[in-house]
Amino acid sequence: MSQGARERVGALRAEIARHDYRYYVLDDPEIPDAEYDKLMLELQRLEAAHPDLITADSPTQRVAGAPSGAFGEVVHQVPMLSLDNAFTDEEVAAFDRRALERLGEAGPLEYWAEPKLDGLAVSAIFREGVLERAATRGDGFKGEDVTANVRTIRSFPLRLRGKFPPLLEVRGEVFMPLAGFERFNREAEARGEKVFVNPRNAAAGSLRQLDPRISATRPLKMYCYGLGRTSGWSLPERQSELLEALKDWGLPVCPHSARVRGAEGCLQYFHEMGERRARLPYQIDGVVYKLERLAYQERLGFVARAPRWALAHKFPAEEAMTRVRAIEWQVGRTGAVTPVARLEPVFVGGVTVSNVTLHNFDEVRRKDVRVGDTVVVRRAGDVIPELVRVIQERREAHAPAVQLPKRCPVCHSEVIKREGEAVARCTGGFSCPAQRQEAIRHFASRLAMDIEGLGEKLIAQLVEAELVRSPADLYRLTAEQLQGLERMGEKSGANLLAALERSKHTTLPRLLYALGIREVGEATALSLARHFGELDALIEAARAHPEQVEQVPDVGPVVAAELHAFFAAPAHRELIERLREAGVRWERLEPRASALPLAGQTFVLTGTLSALTRPEAQAALTALGAKVAGSVSKKTTCVIAGDAPGSKLDKAHALGVPVLDEAGLRRLLAAHGR
Numbered sequence: 001m002s003q004g005a006r007e008r009v010g011a012l013r014a015e016i017a018r019h020d021y022r023y024y025v026l027d028d029p030e031i032p033d034a035e036y037d038k039l040m041l042e043l044q045r046l047e048a049a050h051p052d053l054i055t056a057d058s059p060t061q062r063v064a065g066a067p068s069g070a071f072g073e074v075v076h077q078v079p080m081l082s083l084d085n086a087f088t089d090e091e092v093a094a095f096d097r098r099a100l101e102r103l104g105e106a107g108p109l110e111y112w113a114e115p116k117l118d119g120l121a122v123s124a125i126f127r128e129g130v131l132e133r134a135a136t137r138g139d140g141f142k143g144e145d146v147t148a149n150v151r152t153i154r155s156f157p158l159r160l161r162g163k164f165p166p167l168l169e170v171r172g173e174v175f176m177p178l179a180g181f182e183r184f185n186r187e188a189e190a191r192g193e194k195v196f197v198n199p200r201n202a203a204a205g206s207l208r209q210l211d212p213r214i215s216a217t218r219p220l221k222m223y224c225y226g227l228g229r230t231s232g233w234s235l236p237e238r239q240s241e242l243l244e245a246l247k248d249w250g251l252p253v254c255p256h257s258a259r260v261r262g263a264e265g266c267l268q269y270f271h272e273m274g275e276r277r278a279r280l281p282y283q284i285d286g287v288v289y290k291l292e293r294l295a296y297q298e299r300l301g302f303v304a305r306a307p308r309w310a311l312a313h314k315f316p317a318e319e320a321m322t323r324v325r326a327i328e329w330q331v332g333r334t335g336a337v338t339p340v341a342r343l344e345p346v347f348v349g350g351v352t353v354s355n356v357t358l359h360n361f362d363e364v365r366r367k368d369v370r371v372g373d374t375v376v377v378r379r380a381g382d383v384i385p386e387l388v389r390v391i392q393e394r395r396e397a398h399a400p401a402v403q404l405p406k407r408c409p410v411c412h413s414e415v416i417k418r419e420g421e422a423v424a425r426c427t428g429g430f431s432c433p434a435q436r437q438e439a440i441r442h443f444a445s446r447l448a449m450d451i452e453g454l455g456e457k458l459i460a461q462l463v464e465a466e467l468v469r470s471p472a473d474l475y476r477l478t479a480e481q482l483q484g485l486e487r488m489g490e491k492s493g494a495n496l497l498a499a500l501e502r503s504k505h506t507t508l509p510r511l512l513y514a515l516g517i518r519e520v521g522e523a524t525a526l527s528l529a530r531h532f533g534e535l536d537a538l539i540e541a542a543r544a545h546p547e548q549v550e551q552v553p554d555v556g557p558v559v560a561a562e563l564h565a566f567f568a569a570p571a572h573r574e575l576i577e578r579l580r581e582a583g584v585r586w587e588r589l590e591p592r593a594s595a596l597p598l599a600g601q602t603f604v605l606t607g608t609l610s611a612l613t614r615p616e617a618q619a620a621l622t623a624l625g626a627k628v629a630g631s632v633s634k635k636t637t638c639v640i641a642g643d644a645p646g647s648k649l650d651k652a653h654a655l656g657v658p659v660l661d662e663a664g665l666r667r668l669l670a671a672h673g674r
Ligand code: IVH
Pocket: 081, 082, 083, 114, 115, 116, 117, 118, 119, 120, 121, 137, 173, 225, 226, 288, 307, 310, 312
């Protein structure tokens, strides 16, 4: 290979990278598109003649690799948080006041104000300046590996420029600019293909294409607005300087951001952006304010899943008028009977709305919605559409008020609505097809019977084929029956039977939780099991002595009533009998009366928690009487597993020790008023 070719390839790549930077980051192109295309063509030809010169970060290699069958999973080392929302000026002022108070500052605080882009959040890791991996936000802790698709975003660099840190995880929003969105839809329509309802769906749909060649044809862009993990670099003092640094490294950032002072400055920016909104080349659903000083951001930290140092200020919702065609009742997976209004389709907030949930019967009465009514429907950004109000003046005479159905529309069991409760429920339980699947999914879930490999799809198949009507039927499944199911190999069938066999050896708290008794979560199940020691004692008390049940810490009349109703039903007692017959066993626990609600319980913490530090979690548990130990044993009551848990979690699984995630811990603490 000629030395000349190698040098020319290097020079062309540097030249192309410089033009990309000027075009996409500085928005200041130096040469016409045709000249740029010539450089690209020359590079392509040279690489075709000398394939050994091709590298992954060459601008010709944006579309690399064949379509994949599925996206891999990526764990975010630093969780990707969301933002608290504000809709009014007062909420913004309150946010600013809280920040001032927490920081003990008097003067106006500086904020960095940015458009809130309507796309999807993506995190990208550059190692030694080379794009290594990109992932969607997912649930904030785990996302999907979309590296191949992010590589196809022309404005996003495959390699950083300048003096970048050796490890840089950058975060931002992938979106489809409006012009591209409109063009894409026009072309799709002409081809008779599906169009996207809004740019946000278009961006999400395009990024989640399994074939990167398709993503490459979609006009996506990304603006960076924050960091994940970095190393070998010291942070600047300000958010604006951070963005300048990103820009210097060749990363595109939004050009419409600004520094503002105090709540007043924030509101002024909000109103300016509101006016400019219709002329911006991309869709936004509000603006975001972030404390300008990073040291302040650090000091304020996070609560739950949003930073205290940032706020999303949303534009007012969009409203439209339409007519109610019908009101129907749906039975949810938990038995809740929910009214849904079927509407004349109406375009609002960027999508066509033809159904809205009315949440519950009280809401129907409160809003006094009737069939045939003219109503106002609202939809803001990606928020679920809602029915705002009825225009009474337009009501047809004699329109009858809506009644709660007496019978479940799915299984015809009785529907009951308790005094003081908003939700009406079908009493069918396991016998209602709408609830069966969910009841079994819950029974099999990790914190319940932990039946590995029994996922949602498989449960649906088993229920559909009527092989399983109640959880006890699971333990009667045979290899032949499983073989008969679609996509079920011999090996996976055998694995499932083995997992079912393993799950038979369980604990009382797990079993109690698995039964899916309303109001009995993991924490309550644990308290009940600790208190009564064995199931029969609990059943006896639940049926005949509710006052004994109310003795249990964390249990009040509501839980006692649910337990009573559950164990009074012959079908439920029969279920327990059938589980016992099938060989499901749990150990007897030593009952103990306890002064503090968690006395006698031992917890082990593993992994990182996001809302609490470990010492905080430890203090909260000890205050309730629990012990917090460093290692897991058979005596451990429960392991609290945060993000990226260690071997303690494996040990907990091996020993059958119940595991709570952070949300479970929060519920446990909340149940005891902490
Ligand atoms: S900052 C901890 N800045 O809004 C900071 N987010 O509601 C988290 N978003 O998931 C994000 N524009 O998808 C930030 N300028 C901006 C944004 C922005 C849009 C999205 C992002 C995030 C969601 C949170």
